[in-house]
Amino acid sequence: MKIEEYHERTLDLDGWKVNLTSYRLETEWHAKADNVSPGATLCRTTGASREEAEQKALKRAEELLGRTRRHAV
Amino acid sequence: MAEYAHPEALVSTDWVSQHGKDPNVRVVEVDVDTKAYNEAHVPGAIAWAWNTQLCDTVRRDILSQEQFEALMAGSGVTPETTLVIYGDNNNWFAAWAFWQAKIYGHKDVRLMNGGRKKWLAEGRDVATELPHVTPTAYHAKPADFALRAFLPAVQKASAEHSAALVDVRSPQEFTGEILAPPGLPETCQRGGHIPGARSIPWGKACNDDGTFKTADELRALYGHEGVDGAKPVIAYCRIGERSSHTWFVLKYLLGFDNVTNYDGSWTEWGNLVAAPVAKGAAA
Numbered sequence: 001m002k003i004e005e006y007h008e009r010t011l012d013l014d015g016w017k018v019n020l021t022s023y024r025l026e027t028e029w030h031a032k033a034d035n036v037s038p039g040a041t042l043c044r045t046t047g048a049s050r051e052e053a054e055q056k057a058l059k060r061a062e063e064l065l066g067r068t069r070r071h072a073v
Numbered sequence: 074m075a076e077y078a079h080p081e082a083l084v085s086t087d088w089v090s091q092h093g094k095d096p097n098v099r100v101v102e103v104d105v106d107t108k109a110y111n112e113a114h115v116p117g118a119i120a121w122a123w124n125t126q127l128c129d130t131v132r133r134d135i136l137s138q139e140q141f142e143a144l145m146a147g148s149g150v151t152p153e154t155t156l157v158i159y160g161d162n163n164n165w166f167a168a169w170a171f172w173q174a175k176i177y178g179h180k181d182v183r184l185m186n187g188g189r190k191k192w193l194a195e196g197r198d199v200a201t202e203l204p205h206v207t208p209t210a211y212h213a214k215p216a217d218f219a220l221r222a223f224l225p226a227v228q229k230a231s232a233e234h235s236a237a238l239v240d241v242r243s244p245q246e247f248t249g250e251i252l253a254p255p256g257l258p259e260t261c262q263r264g265g266h267i268p269g270a271r272s273i274p275w276g277k278a279c280n281d282d283g284t285f286k287t288a289d290e291l292r293a294l295y296g297h298e299g300v301d302g303a304k305p306v307i308a309y310c311r312i313g314e315r316s317s318h319t320w321f322v323l324k325y326l327l328g329f330d331n332v333t334n335y336d337g338s339w340t341e342w343g344n345l346v347a348a349p350v351a352k353g354a355a356a
Contacts, residue, residue, distance in 0.1 A: 041105055065256045
């Protein structure tokens, strides 16, 4: 068994940089969103297509990032 | 990899592909996201969960010697085993496991350069089944706390500039703009950094594919911030795993003699009553 069609891209989500990784494992697509800085995994999702898995990941990541409070420095 | 001070502490994905199932080798995946292993892993690899198997689950601490011995024995590891550790987030918690293995004197521990990310990106074989493990008897050495910084040493370093403090969190955590990595729960009462610390985010030590930068690049990165090994170094982050990564870089790739990981990190310092806190960018 191999990971196939591995792809990574960085995008802006709710003012935060997010790294979105997706790939196919046999018939199932997997996606993972992480916050680029520092790089922690925000969520991991699956779907029947790359688009479905990525959309689920982005939705969940947006929910989590929306809770992040910025403080005055 | 010959230019690193201790190149034997790293193996490539190619090496793991060829030797991962050798009888004297145990490959272990340690992820931040503990579900990742179940999705797919290096064939033959076992997993350790950082939040249940690599810490004391009652008090906040690393494993005791007895707990470490039980983990190794249950993992089929002997003191002579070549322990190869890898994980997600460019080996964050793999480095945490490496650090604890060194505290308890395991001789041959290595990180897989590039971690889980590189293995997957290269389209290598993966597995979902759990390997059969035959338990062993394992006797660890007493803890070597020369690798670990406790609060009093950090307070002294901050007050007397007796050691270089390296904050490896993101710049926004360092300044105090955010109290935790974006999207993760806040775990401290105050934001900012330990007075005197330099901001050198852990990820600057890595290439895009997750592998470590060259020794020359690393020396320049830390040297630019005055961290050259001339005096002791204390690395810290939020809970101690990202700083384990930097501890590994400084000690094993650059060969600094006196490097400690302050695993209390910001979740200790940022919750201390009356502790001095610096805000904003480093002076």
